[in-house]
Amino acid sequence: MTHAHPLAFKTIPDLSTLNRTFPSVKTFLFDMDGTLFDTEKYHTLALQQIGLKYKIAPPLGPKEVHELMMGKADHLLFDLIKDWPNFPPHWGVEDFVAEKNRQLLHLLSSVRGEAFFSMELRTLLEQARNNGIKIGLVTSSEKIITHALLKLTGLEDFFSYVLTRDDSQEVKPHPWPYLKAMDHFNSSPSETLVFEDSNVGIEAATSSGAHVIKAQWY
Numbered sequence: 001m002t003h004a005h006p007l008a009f010k011t012i013p014d015l016s017t018l019n020r021t022f023p024s025v026k027t028f029l030f031d032m033d034g035t036l037f038d039t040e041k042y043h044t045l046a047l048q049q050i051g052l053k054y055k056i057a058p059p060l061g062p063k064e065v066h067e068l069m070m071g072k073a074d075h076l077l078f079d080l081i082k083d084w085p086n087f088p089p090h091w092g093v094e095d096f097v098a099e100k101n102r103q104l105l106h107l108l109s110s111v112r113g114e115a116f117f118s119m120e121l122r123t124l125l126e127q128a129r130n131n132g133i134k135i136g137l138v139t140s141s142e143k144i145i146t147h148a149l150l151k152l153t154g155l156e157d158f159f160s161y162v163l164t165r166d167d168s169q170e171v172k173p174h175p176w177p178y179l180k181a182m183d184h185f186n187s188s189p190s191e192t193l194v195f196e197d198s199n200v201g202i203e204a205a206t207s208s209g210a211h212v213i214k215a216q217w218y
Contacts, residue, residue, distance in 0.1 A: 005206075006196070006202055006205070006206065006212035006213055006214040007021070007212070007213055007214065008213075008214040008216055009213055009214070009215060009216060009217065010216045010217060011120075011217055012118060012120040012121055012124060012217050013124070013213075014123070014124065014127065015124060015127035015128055015131060015133075018193065022193050022211050024190050024191055025133075025191055025192065025193040025211060026132075026133060026134060026187060026191045026192075027133065027134040027135075027136070027182070027185045027187040027191055027192045027193070028128055028133055028134070028135045028136070028192075028193050028195065029135075029136045029137075029138050029178060029181050029182075029192060029193070029194045029195070029205075029210070030135070030136070030137050030138070030159075030194075030195045031138060031139060031194070031195060031196045031197060031198075031201045031215075032137060032138075032139035032141055032146060032149070033071075033139065033140075033141060034070070034071070034197035034198055034215070034218060035195050035196055035197045035201075035215040035218075036117070036121065036137070036155075036195075037116050037117050037149055037153070038115075038116040038117070038118075038218040039108070039116050039149070040066070040069070040070060040218075041066070042104060042107050042108055042116065043069055043100075043104060044062070044065060044066045044069055045103075045107055046100050046103035046104040046107060047065065047069065047077075047081075047100065047103075048062070048065075049103045049107075050096075050099055050100060050103060054086060054087070054088055055086050056081075056084055056085065056086045056087050057084065057085040057086055058081070058084055059084060059085070068080060068081075070198045070199070070200070071140070071172065071197070071198025071199065071200035071201050072140070072200060073140035073141075073165050073171040073172070074093070074096065074097045074100060074140075074141075074142065074165070075093045075097070075165075075171075076171070078093045078096045078097070079093075082096075097142060101142060101144055101145055104145060105144075105145065105148055108148070108149065108152065109152075113152050113153040113154070117153045117155075118217065118218075120217075122155070125155070125158045126158075129158060134160065134161075134185045134187065135158055135159055135160060135161075136159060136160065136161040136162070136163070136181045136184070136185065137150075137159045137161070137162045137163070138163045138177045138178055138181050138194075139162075139163070139164055139165070140164075140165050140168075140171050140172055140177075140200075140201075141164060141165060142164060142165050142166055143164040143165075143166040143167070146162060146164045147162075150162075161181060161184050161185065163177055163180060163181055163184075168180075172198075172200045172201050172203070172204035173199075173200045173201075173203035173204045173207070174204060174207075175204050175205070175207035175208035175209075177204065178192075178194060178204055178205055178208035178210060179208050182208065182210070189208060189209030189210045189211075190209075190211075192208075192210040192211065193210065193211045193212075193213065194208070194210045194211065194212045194213070195213050195215050196212060196213070196214065196215060197214065197215040197216070197218070202214060
């Protein structure tokens with residue numbers, strides 16, 4: 001059963017607030033880009049770097065490109081931009097993803113983790129782990145990017161289950177990734193709280209039947 005519209009949080013809640021609001025929840029599932037990490041802008045910058053390198057001419061302005069990318073898996077993004085002027089005609093989706101990941105890792109390695117991660121989220125993760133809540137990460141990003149970001153911010157140990165684009169039969173907005181994570185934790189939708197920011201991710205989370213928080217803290 002699908003729950004009501006997600007609750008929007010403009011600031012990162014503490015565990016006591018979440019326990020009062022969702023008393024039946026035993027599992028937290030986090031989206032990554034835009035929710036756990038403030039990295040959406042770096043994905044846009046990576047695409048812009050590709051555009052400069054290959055002289056690709058987007059038919060959209062920077063703001064529209066950013067909105068186009070929000071929450072989308074790279075293979076879906078590829079389908080949307082492969083016909084842009086000067087896009088390398090020999091590229092398949094794997095070529096595009098590999099180049100975008102190279103650019104993204106280069107950008108992120110040049111900044112400190114604090115630039116795209118809030119320490120208040122680390123506090124929430126610590127509180128949840130100390131209180132026996134199961135914590136998973138469900139992302140449309142590839143495995144190489146996901147684990148690089150977790151290592152860069154020192155968060156690897158908080159997530160006992162990580163599901164990436166490489167592990168998924170279906171991607172958001174399909175609910176499969178969240179249903180798969182709930183199955184791993186043996187958690188029902190009523191026992192699960194999903195943290196999401198994009199419309200694509202929120203559609204996936206609500207369709208899974210879980211409780212949903214719309215993350216607006218970034």
